[in-house]
Amino acid sequence: MYRKQLFLLSLLLMLLQTAAFAQNNKLRVEPSFWWTGMKDSNLQLMLHGNNISTMQPVFNYAGVEVKDVVKVNSPNYLFLNLNISGAKPGKFNIQLKQGNKTVHRYSYELKQRAAGSANRQGFTSSDVMYLITPDRFANGNPKNDSVKDMADKLNRNDRSGRHGGDIAGIIQNLDYIKDMGFTALWVNPVLENDQPKVSYHGYSTTDYYKVDPRFGSNEEYLELSKQAKQRDIKLVMDMVLNHIGSKHWWMDDLPTEDWLNFQDEYKTTNHRREAIQDPHASEYDYQLQTEGWFVESMPDLNQENELLATYLIQNTLWWIEYADLGGIRMDTYSYPDPEFMSEWTRRVMDEYPNFNIVGEEWSLNPAIVSYWQRGKKNYNGYVSYLPSLMDFPVQNAMVEALRDDEKSWDTGWLKLYNTLATDFLYPEPENLVVFPDNHDMDRIYTQLNQDADLTKQAIAYILTTRGIPQLYYGTEILMHNSEKGDHGIIRTDFPGGWSGDKVNAFTGKGLTKEQLDMQQYMKKLLNWRKDAKVIHTGKLTHYAPYKGVYVYFRHNGPEKVMVILNKNELPYELELEKFAPQLQGVKQTTDVISGKAYNLNQSKLALPIKAPLILELK
Structure with missing residues (x-):
């Protein structure tokens, strides 16, 4: 009996050793x-x-x-x-x-x-992006809510925990996205984030070639792309090349002694993005900006290592080809090595000349943002190949313009007017991505003090100004965050995305009258914009704001659209004389939003109170 037990024990140990070796x-x-x-x-x-x-x-x-x-x-x-x-x-x-x-x-x-892969068309100014945080949009497959051997389990009661949204949930609601009028889909990162906590956002990659199992699989991501394409929706992948998660498989066995920046001594970035362009910047500040870590759980990659640089470039090309992508949003664009980012964008755009990439440079200074755009002649000779950037200066100016009063010569709409006037700094201002908010800032409805009328004016502006619009999921139903700056609340669950939700934004069930009104308002504008080529490619001419009213035209030869943004809370009549060059020959027009007809063959136009007008001039 003893020999048999000993034999079985030896056999078990041998099997375990064999398995461990394998x-x-x-x-x-x-x-x-x-x-x-x-x-x-x-x-x-x-x-x-x-x-x-x-x-x-x-x-x-x-x-x-x-x-x-x-x-x-x-x-x-x-x-x-x-x-x-x-x-x-x-x-x-x-x-x-x-x-x-x-x-x-x-x-x-x-x-x-695939045939024609090199000539794929990236997102353009004819598109409108719908930004989704997948963990918070819709739970299409509850079976993957928690995954064995992955530490961060489902916990909907934790604002920073995983809530179960996934790729399947997005696929199941693509018809809603299409019907709303969106033509591009930017999904926050879906790659594996096998971190011990707060992994839902996706910005701590632990495997560059694998979709996180709690979101689905590589095959499901490909299916999302296919299903979206069938609905004329382009898939935009959110990528992170600046840093990885501290539990990335590399961290157990780093290839080289310089795979990471500050590999032997953790240092935090100073977030001084200006140091890259600043002719007076110290080497210390420059190095800390490009090589410092965001936090200790996000090791900073050293893209000056040629092996790593090639790895990251090839990974990008692999995902474009594999998932048939229609664009890339690059996180923290100004934080990696600038020369690497130049080469990365060059390689991608060389392989796909009609593709598009938008970089995140969170600066409110147009001079800083424009430095990174393709075609910019920089004082220090830096050459960029990046087609697009997130237009943070316009976003900030728009919010301040809407919140400010109009009592001073430099407040209110003038802030937005003056910011747009700096477009001369950009080689391609029409290729910037404009937006009212995103996953990293307070909801636009919150920023505008939960004023639905001002929110409508913000949406009207974003959908008619120059550039490529992007809207965050839930903006269409006035989602807001009760605690400002809390990302877990900003990225709250979309109602109707979970079984048992009492409110369903996909069907309209349980929405308030104000929410339904906003949803229909956006749907009308988005679907109108799809065919409004003058908005896609027309020139923008704006007039200096006056008495709380900001007027601009989008025009392309005979096609013209007049946009009037009015903040006045009392009746106001707009004098039309100064707009005569644009209004010549136009007597009647119709507001895109309300369908109401307006007579322009007069000296003044009575404006709706605290509301936008979008007038097609035919």
């Missing part, structure tokens, strides 16, 4: 597959496995040339630099040999690139 000896290859027909025929493979630097990579596939094999500080990595210019689609085995013994065998595939 786990430790597992080979990871990234990217796991690639495509033929890419403009850049170079391909870098990152191989990771136990002590593989002592092994010899061997394979034989026509058209695939090994340029070099790079070993690094960690013995568990090999980097293969290949040229695949002559290769055809197909599979081949990569073997890692120790002498004559094959220790690892990996079946690698070069896929056929």
Whole structure:
């Protein structure tokens, strides 16, 4: 009996050791597959496995040339630099040999690139983006709410916890998004964030090639893209190249001694973005801006490491190709190494000339923001290839203009007028992304002190000014945050996205009269804008605000739209004489919002109180 127990125990230990060896000896290859027909025929493979630097990579596939094999500080990595210019689609085995013994065998595939992939059209000024925080939009698959071996479990009672929204929930509500009139979908990061807590937002990546299982899978993300495309909606991926999560698999085995900035001594960024352009900036401030960590749970990547830089560039191309993306929103654009960001955007735009990328540079100074746009002639010679940026200066000026009174010569609408007047700083102001709010700031309804009339004017402006509009989920139903600055409340659950919700914004059930009114208001404007080409590409001419009224025209030859934003709470008549050059020959017009007809063949126009007018001049 004793011998039998001893035998069984020995067998169990052997099986456990074998399993542990197999786990430790597992080979990871990234990217796991690639495509033929890419403009850049170079391909870098990152191989990771136990002590593989002592092994010899061997394979034989026509058209695939090994340029070099790079070993690094960690013995568990090999980097293969290949040229695949002559290769055809197909599979081949990569073997890692120790002498004559094959220790690892990996079946690698070069896929056929989709026809026309290089010429894909990115988001443009004809689009309007709907921004979604996936954990807070809709729970389409409750089975993935919590995942075994992932620490951050479902907790809807915690404003900073995971609430269960997922990719399936977005797919199930694509018809709502389409019917509202949106044509592009920016989804906050969906890649794995296997952090111990506050992982729902997605900005602490722990695997660059894997969708977080609590959101779904790579295949579901691809399905989202396909389903969106069938509804003429482009998918915009939110990416983070500045930092990773502290539980990224690299952190257990960093490839090199310089994979991270301040790898041996954690330092926090100073957030002094101006130091990059400042001709008087100290080297200390510049370095801390580009190399300091956001927080200790977000290690800062060193993009000056060429192996890492190539890895990040290829990862971007992989997701564009795999998920058939229609654009990228790049988080914290000015925080990584500036030269790397220049090369990253160059490589992406070289591969996809009609693509679009919007970068986040959260500065209220147009001179700072414009520095990063493609075509800008910078004093220090810095060359950028970034097509678009988030227009934070206009967002801030719009809110201040709406909140301020009109009693002084430099308050109210003049703040917005003056900010738009700095468009000469941008090479392509029409390609900036304009927005009333986003996932990182108070809801626009909150910023405007829960004034629905002012919120309507903000939406009217965003949807008719130059640029590419972006609206945050829930703005259409006046979602607000009771505690200002609290991200967990700003990103609150969309009503109707969870089984049992008493209010359902997708159907309108339980919404207040004011919420339904705003939803219909936005739906009307968004669907009108779809076909309003003069808004997409027309020139903007604005007139200096006067007595609480701001007027501008979008015009493209015979096509004209007159936008009147009126903050007056008492009846006001707008004198039309100064607008004569734009109104010549126009006698009657109709307001897009109300459908009401207006007579322009007179000296004054009676304006609706504290409301916008959008007049098509035909």
